[in-house]
Amino acid sequence: MEEKLDILLEQSNKKYWENFDGRTYFDRAIFLSWYCSIGDCKFCFMSTQKDQIKNPKLAKRQINSLYAEALICKHMNWKVGFLSGGYGVYDYEKIVEIIKNVYQITGQKQWLNIGVVPKDVLTKLKPYVEGVTGSIETVNPSVHEKVCPSKPIDPIIKMYSDVDTLGLKKGMTLIIGLGESIEDFPLLEKFIKEHKIDKIVIYALNPIKGTEFKRGPEKEYYLTWLAKTRISFPKLEIVAGSWTSRLDYLSLMKSPGANSFTKLPVWKVIGTEKAKTISKEMEIAERVLMSDFENVLDIDWEKEIETIDISQSDRKEVLDQIKLYLSKKYEE
């Protein structure tokens, strides 16, 4: 296994450098709410919360906290990986307003991961959106049926064809460790080819307390999925999952050829020793880290907030929220 993985990593690293230039970003997913009307995917934090949240509207995020997060992303040069969640919480009109504002704050067109969105809404979102992500999670059909009983893939595929007609990009998520095996890799290859996927986010399962999953996948197994994906799709944008307990894996994730990394509990990282570990890991991987985790204190946030087109009292809330995020007292 080890020897075979070595060969895969060598090949995937070569493919990466033939097609990319080493610039590596942190991708930050911004969540719209702490509730999801589907709520029964077996691995998901939301599935542990659904029964406890009597009124989904109360699980809405304060929008000003979301804008605060977007502003921090802009200044730390983190990419907003996608705007995520919110199924059954906001009406589409509100979602369009939020995404437009995040686009204005960051100056970047956004990726969405907000479930199956009707075509007329996608049309309204188009000016602010680069692409739409389908939460595929696993390409093994029987595993999918078991772990995502209320989230079938067919409506996502139908949405992909709407996304195509609007000229937007298509993304997908994949979680390694849900019960699939590496024998399923050809199914992933087929899916990416068939639906002309532009961006894939590949997570290693991070077991959530209260779910049936107790262990994440072995490192070698996860790296094998990443490497094989890069070898089969040299130009695909690949985002690799990560978390602080495995920061020492970051350099390893680069050999399989990921373009960026995501899923850091980032408020506990900025300005700490962990931030330095990230920089070191990127050096080991001979990558150029484009995102900042260290210099957050140099920014005049009050001045920055003046540029957002919201009321003065909302601006004050955004500023308070930025201070809370940067205080390291904020728990994700």
Ligand code: SF4
């Ligand atoms: S649809 Fe997404 S947010 Fe909702 S339960 Fe499933 S994985 Fe979690």
